[in-house]
Amino acid sequence: MANSFRNSNPPTRRPNSKDKDDEKEEIWKPMLDNISSGKRLPEKSLLVLGGTSVTQREFLESLSTDPTNNRRPPDRGRKPPIANQFALGYTYQDVLDTDHEDTLARLSLHLLSNPSLSFTPLIRPYLNPRTLPHMLVVILLDWNHPWLWIRQLRDWIRVLRSLILSLDDASKEVLEENINTLQDKGRSMGGEGNPAMENVKVPLGPGEWDEPLGIPLCVVCQNADKIESLERERGWKEEEFDFILQYLRTILLKHGSSLVYTMPTAPGSLRSLVHSTLGIKSLTKQEKLKHNVTDRDRVLVPPNWDSWAKIRILREGFDVEGVSEKWSVDIDPPRHMRPAADGQASAGAEEQTNGTAQHEEEEVDSTATSIYEETIRNPESEFKLTRLHSRQANGLEVASQDAQEFLSEQVAILETLRREDDQEAKVKAAQKAPEPIFRARTDDSSGVVEEHIGPVQFNMGGIQVNADEMVKRLQDREAGRANEPETPSAEPTNPDPKEMDNEKLMSFFSGLIRKDAAK
Template sequence: MSSHRHSSNFPTRRPNSKDEDKEEIWKPMLDSISSGKRLPEKSLLVLGGTPETQREFLESVSTEASTNRRPPDRGRKPPIANQFALGYTYQDVLDTDHEDTLARLSLYLLATPSPSFTPLIKPYLNPRTLPHTLVVILLDWNYPWLWIRQLRDWIRVLRSLILSLDDAAKEVLEENISTLQDKGRSMGGADGNSALDNVKVPLGPGEWDEPLGIPLCVVCQNADKIEALERERGWKEEQFDFILQYLRTILLKHGSSLVYTMPTAPGSLQTLIHSTLGIKSLLKQKQLKHNVTDRDRVLVPPNWDSWAKIRILREGFDVEGVSEKWSVDIDPPRHMMPAPNGQATAGAEEHENGTVPPEEDEGPTATTVYEETIRNPETEFSLTTLHTKQANGLEVSSKDGQNFLKEQVDILEVLRREDEAEAAIKAARKDVDPTYRTWSEDVSGVVEEHIGPVQFNMGGIQVNADEMVKRLQDREASRSSEPEAPGSPTPDPNKMDNEKLMSFFSGLINKGSGSSAK
């Protein structure tokens, strides 16, 4: 009993300070393991395009360049919300074997370069995210004449957005500029084992003149339309080279990369984006190789281009002039300058329909020079001043319907007056000379004389219509001259004529059939 009572009354064991120390040891260890397996977060700010072309870009980003296949979906496919204002989706970047996840890529999508949307982007550009963010501007080969204007509008939005950031974010941008300018500019080569790794290539003329602090990549989609432009619009190599030289010149000022893609062949787009964001494969190191010779597969990596390389493509291109004018074009106008509270003053000077006030005309700009050469076919059939004669052009510009009808009314009025004047002249001549005959009357007599009498076949007998009508008229005249019997009803002349014609033709038919029977 005592033993039982003793066991039941035995006090429970309480943790001491040593147990608490063990708990404090395990917690930091678990936290460190959890943070070690946390995925690196990268951001992609996609500007321009349409909801459809943005989706095509997302497909191209997730497509392997070597196999041209998308990685298998793991579970539920992330939704894409890009129909209104600022859209969002995400992608998990998988390694080559599709087993390890290298990073989580967050994509923010904006299609309209309106300053009103700037406050939507600003929260995602902070000191933590800026070192891991890439800006992508989408252009479409269906509308190459709009490219420079679109680039100008987006660069203005980005510059006004950068000006509105706080001091901490601007310090990070300054650090990014230094890092981006030095990236890949060593003289040691690609292997990185040379003694010249620490020797940096100095910046050349026109390079990094207008740095943004955020890496920039311009993607020209639907490069397969280049062949259609050549076949249907009559474009030549001069136009394509001019566009490429223009893009490379202005993008060189921002340290931007350039790539042409098409839905069936995204090329090195994925490799370019991953290398810019610092996403490296654990199994295979992918190298970027420039390409400026294949007009539908262009790739210009960052920190590779220069004015000398741009001039090689085609002589006569004004690199200096375009570079200088572009610096003026991208200055944000007054309605996009940040207000004292850090937001763009877009609504202050916008019109009621949402458009911004027109800019003052200060002579040719980089945008107008480009658009004078690469023309919009909807406004002018001659697309370029380099090639004004469109030998195989299929489209022509049509006039406005009301203007066309007005011109036709004027033409008809002139013709009516001419007819009236001619009729008056003919009437006056006939009054003076009754024997005067017009040209049309003379022609009518000549035609009748040329074709001769009208004949037709009746039961095998060739009948002269004119002679037959004359005989009927003579017979009718002779009968009408005979006296009528008193009290006889007055016959209907129309009925009599019909009966006489029927009996006459019947006699001819019977005569023809009788003669043939013999």
């Protein structure tokens, strides 16, 4: 009876502790996931190309400096190290809000100084569909060497183009989407004062976005305080600075790139430009980037702002069409930089075909790089004088002559002088009259002595005696005796003691003159 009751009415199972734990896990897991995703920091990437280990550190300092008060935010915890001594360097920065309390994003910075294809395999893994929409390429230039800028830009653009060509199809699709987004960014005619024109897009102008990379590009010209030194020490004028700015703007317009001048004491709008390009928005309202192309040491050209018409306004006579057309040829990767069959650029072929590439470049009469370097000359190389420098009346640079040519000219001049001296000596020798033996031996030396120290004198018994005058008197006396007629005498003639004394005196004084001249 009892058994049948138990079988017919089975008791209800009581929930155990395990079931309660499962129920709690299902409740809290979605909530924790939502909170975790909300607190996850946006990740942004910067690929910094060019410069040295020192200038790269200066760039990092400027990037972390607050433009409002030129102060770096306080380091919270351990300061991230900077590894940029060898090959591909790396560091990171946390972007803080205005109050320096909340972290808005984390910047991962990859640093590379040498535009060699040997290092491109190190960069390629960081270019993928996940990172490309949140990446910015920064090329560092230095005002200490402005004559190298266009060549450096050409080498880096070639590396980027060959690197992009070697990516997989998924990454190339992301790059195409980036190009469309970048070209439309900030091109509407609407604004705060005209919201009705918000959807009206400004069409692309000539020379704009002709060579898109698919990754936003920013060119940073460091150490703009050196502009005054170029003006003071090298005699540069406004023509040179305007020419450099027009050249850079024309080239960067083809890639949709931005441009900014910085200096260690005043980074200017560098931080705002980088953050706005990467889409890092502060919790407070940020001021809109304002272009500046008039202050030569504080230039700022935001993306999608420049045009050929604005470049021409800076200075008349600049050939924007010619520079833009030649630049497309300059940045075309040579054969040794193009990707191989496996989709990767052959780094080993770089060394093998380096000479061929240089030969191909020399065959081109005028490229965008050569035109720039003919105007902005490298003082460390033997470039020809340009039109701008030839017009400078107070230019400080002087073209030095080759050492071997200078020495050859000096040898020819010395040989001419030697022949003239020999000819003059022969003429003097032919015109010179015969003199007594003892006088001929002392003539040259006595003349030299008289010219420098006057006549030879000595003290004899307290009386100053002039040796030359004494010798001359003795010679006159001998000449008078030689002219006297001889008287016949039967007796043999004996030597006159007075005559012997005269000869001894003449020999004595002549010896004194010779000894003094020898000294």
